[in-house]
Amino acid sequence: MNVTVSRNGPYIVTGSVPLRTMEICNDAEGNCRTWKTVHEFPLQEQYALCRCGHSKNKPFCDGTHAKIHFDGTETAGNEAYLRHPDSIEGEELRLEDVGNLCVHARFCMRAGGIWNLTRNSGIPEARDTAIEEACNCPSGRLVVRDRKSGRAIEPELEKSIVLIEYPARHEHGPLWVRGGIPVVSADGESYEVRNRVTLCRCGKSGNKPFCDGSHIRP
Ligand code: FES
Known part of the structure; x- marks a missing residue:
C-alpha cells in the first residue's frame, strides 16, 4: 500500500487501501469526543484522490486540477x-x-x-x-x-484512508492516512512513515502535501 503525490495533481493510492468517510461527533457539552463512520467506499486496487479541492467528483480526481493550473508544490520538506x-x-x-x-x-x-x-x-x-x-x-x-520508558502511546489503526468531516462546524477536514501507509513525494522520496498523518484535500495548505488547518479559512 502507498500514497504517491503526483506533481500538481492528485494522490495516487495503490494497494487496495480501504477508503471511508468519518465524522467528528460532539458530546453533550459540545466537546469533540468520538468518531462515527458514515460511508464506506467500494474497495478499489488503485484510485486517485483530489488534492486541489476543485473536483466535481470528490473525493476522486476528475482532471480539474489541470484546467485550473493547480500549484501543488510540496513545501513540507522531508524532516522527521x-x-x-x-x-x-x-x-x-x-x-x-x-x-x-x-x-x-x-x-x-x-x-x-x-x-x-x-x-x-x-x-x-x-x-x-x-x-x-x-x-x-x-x-x-x-x-x-x-515518561519512564519513553515509549510513544499510539492507537491501533487499520491501514486505511479517512475523509474527515465535522458537521457541527460545517468543516471538511483533510485525508487521514492511518496505520503507517507510506506517502511518497512527486520526486519519489518517501516521507517519514507514521501511524497518523493528514494530507491536504482543499489545495490551500502552506505545508503541502500535509494539512496545516487552512481548510477552515474562508
Ligand atoms: S487533483 Fe485532480 S481534480 Fe483535484
Whole structure:
C-alpha cells in the first residue's frame, strides 16, 4: 500500500487501501469526543484522490486540477515530524506537540486541554484523558509518551484512508492516512512513515502535501 503525490495533481493510492468517510461527533457539552463512520467506499486496487479541492467528483480526481493550473508544490520538506516538537512534561507523561500539523479536530481541548492534563498526569484520570485526546489527534501533531520508558502511546489503526468531516462546524477536514501507509513525494522520496498523518484535500495548505488547518479559512 502507498500514497504517491503526483506533481500538481492528485494522490495516487495503490494497494487496495480501504477508503471511508468519518465524522467528528460532539458530546453533550459540545466537546469533540468520538468518531462515527458514515460511508464506506467500494474497495478499489488503485484510485486517485483530489488534492486541489476543485473536483466535481470528490473525493476522486476528475482532471480539474489541470484546467485550473493547480500549484501543488510540496513545501513540507522531508524532516522527521517530531524533530523539533514543543514538549511538556508531567509526572507520568511527556507530550510532544508540532503545532503546524494542527487540523482543528479539537479533541485536545476537553477537560482543560491536553497540555494541562499532561502536567497533571500524576492523577490517573488526567493521564487517561490526555492519552485518549492524543490518540484521537488525526494528524499526529500530538504524541504522548510514557515518561519512564519513553515509549510513544499510539492507537491501533487499520491501514486505511479517512475523509474527515465535522458537521457541527460545517468543516471538511483533510485525508487521514492511518496505520503507517507510506506517502511518497512527486520526486519519489518517501516521507517519514507514521501511524497518523493528514494530507491536504482543499489545495490551500502552506505545508503541502500535509494539512496545516487552512481548510477552515474562508
Ligand atoms: S487533483 Fe485532480 S481534480 Fe483535484
